[in-house]
Amino acid sequence: MKKLITLLLTLAFASFSFAQGFNLTEPINSDTVEVFALDFDWSSAPSGSFSGQVYYHIEAGADSTFTLPSIVDVDSLTSSSHSVDMLTFITDFLSLFDSLSVQQKNNDKISANDTFAADMYWRVTAWDSSGFTMPANNNFEHFVFSPGSFNLNTPTDSTFYQVNPNSITFNWDKPSGVSTFSILTYTLFVTSVQSAIAQGPTIVGPVIGSTLSSTHTETVGVDSLPDGLYIWGVLASVTSLSGTELHLSKQLNTFIIGDIFSDVEEIATLKPEDFVLRQNYPNPFNPSTTISYSLPQGNNLGQLTIFNLLGQEIQSFNLQSQNGSVVWNGLSANGKQVSSGVYFYQLKSENGVSNVKKMTLIK
Numbered sequence: 223m224k225k226l227i228t229l230l231l232t233l234a235f236a237s238f239s240f241a242q243g244f245n246l247t248e249p250i251n252s253d254t255v256e257v258f259a260l261d262f263d264w265s266s267a268p269s270g271s272f273s274g275q276v277y278y279h280i281e282a283g284a285d286s287t288f289t290l291p292s293i294v295d296v297d298s299l300t301s302s303s304h305s306v307d308m309l310t311f312i313t314d315f316l317s318l319f320d321s322l323s324v325q326q327k328n329n330d331k332i333s334a335n336d337t338f339a340a341d342m343y344w345r346v347t348a349w350d351s352s353g354f355t356m357p358a359n360n361n362f363e364h365f366v367f368s369p370g371s372f373n374l375n376t377p378t379d380s381t382f383y384q385v386n387p388n389s390i391t392f393n394w395d396k397p398s399g400v401s402t403f404s405i406l407t408y409t410l411f412v413t414s415v416q417s418a419i420a421q422g423p424t425i426v427g428p429v430i431g432s433t434l435s436s437t438h439t440e441t442v443g444v445d446s447l448p449d450g451l452y453i454w455g456v457l458a459s460v461t462s463l464s465g466t467e468l469h470l471s472k473q474l475n476t477f478i479i480g481d482i483f484s485d486v487e488e489i490a491t492l493k494p495e496d497f498v499l500r501q502n503y504p505n506p507f508n509p510s511t512t513i514s515y516s517l518p519q520g521n522n523l524g525q526l527t528i529f530n531l532l533g534q535e536i537q538s539f540n541l542q543s544q545n546g547s548v549v550w551n552g553l554s555a556n557g558k559q560v561s562s563g564v565y566f567y568q569l570k571s572e573n574g575v576s577n578v579k580k581m582t583l584i585k
Contacts, residue, residue, distance in 0.1 A: 248263040273354065278300070278349075567579055
């Protein structure tokens with residue numbers, strides 16, 4: 223009887239402890255976040271379990287084990303909610319493209335024209351100054367971040383300008399759901415793939431919603447832009463009586479100024495000094511793909527790195543031969559299977575020359 227009472231008390235205490243924890247409340251259950259905002263909410267941790275002030279540490283990233291670098295990592299919060307600075311987020315996202323140098327054929331180059339969607343995971347840990355910690359009852363939650371809500375029209379993806387056009391006319395659709403009395407402000411950003419941000423951002427607006435057509439056109443001077451490969455997109459801010467929402471274009475389109483790929487030889491006529499990164503095969507792939515490369519003669523050291531759409535390094539291979547290939551099986555550096563989606567792979571030689579392509583993992 224004594225053992226039975228002890229067992230019942232233990233179970234009752236465990237149930238009480240669980241009930242006294244806290245829960246992640248939004249986003250949960252694989253929700254799809256379709257606006258350009260990341261707002262996290264959770265219930266308050268029971269103050270009676272802590273010594274003094276309760277603090278929260280929130281993490282969010284593309285890995286359910288939280289071993290990859292987190293996109294959101296904020297500590298010492300005192301409230302049970304957190305909103306991400308999305309202008310900082312888009313800057314970090316675009317920095318991936320700013321860091322990549324491209325030497326590829328016009329018909330086989332990097333393209334960002336994919337509706338952005340990413341599996342993300344988040345968790346919260348409560349703690350106090352004594353060192354006591356308490357994770358949320360539901361440990362972590364999964365959601366899909368797919369904020370694109372309107373289309374880019376012109377210039378279309380892969381538009382080629384043989385000489386600098388001095389100005390480019392950009393056209394895009396209006397976000398849906400903009401009311402008559404909304405105030406709409408557009409931020410047009412043009413980013414160089416080969417160097418730091420070269421143009422913008424260009425602020426367009428504000429424009430009262432009742433005067434808006436179904437599309438918006440903006441002509442921007444580009445005469446100062448050097449020859450290169452560029453990515454453009456639009457961020458829309460919609461302000462109404464209920465507050466302000468940010469919307470991102472569904473695509474990030476590319477355009478080229480100048481014949482920047484003319485000095486790259488076709489694979490069939492490669493010379494010893496050529497630097498080549500070939501398209502992976504198969505593509506799309508599941509579960510593995512082969513990436514072949516050639517490094518210049520006398521330069522046998524290189525590195526092949528794989529990034530996800532958020533710019534996080536997933537896997538890296540040290541190359542020791544002038545010509546060869548590597549096989550990627552869809553695993554991260556810590557041996558975890560990554561989610562399906564678009565990934566970039568970058569070949570970089572020891573003298574800093576680099577090349578980038580994209581591939582798609584399907585499941």
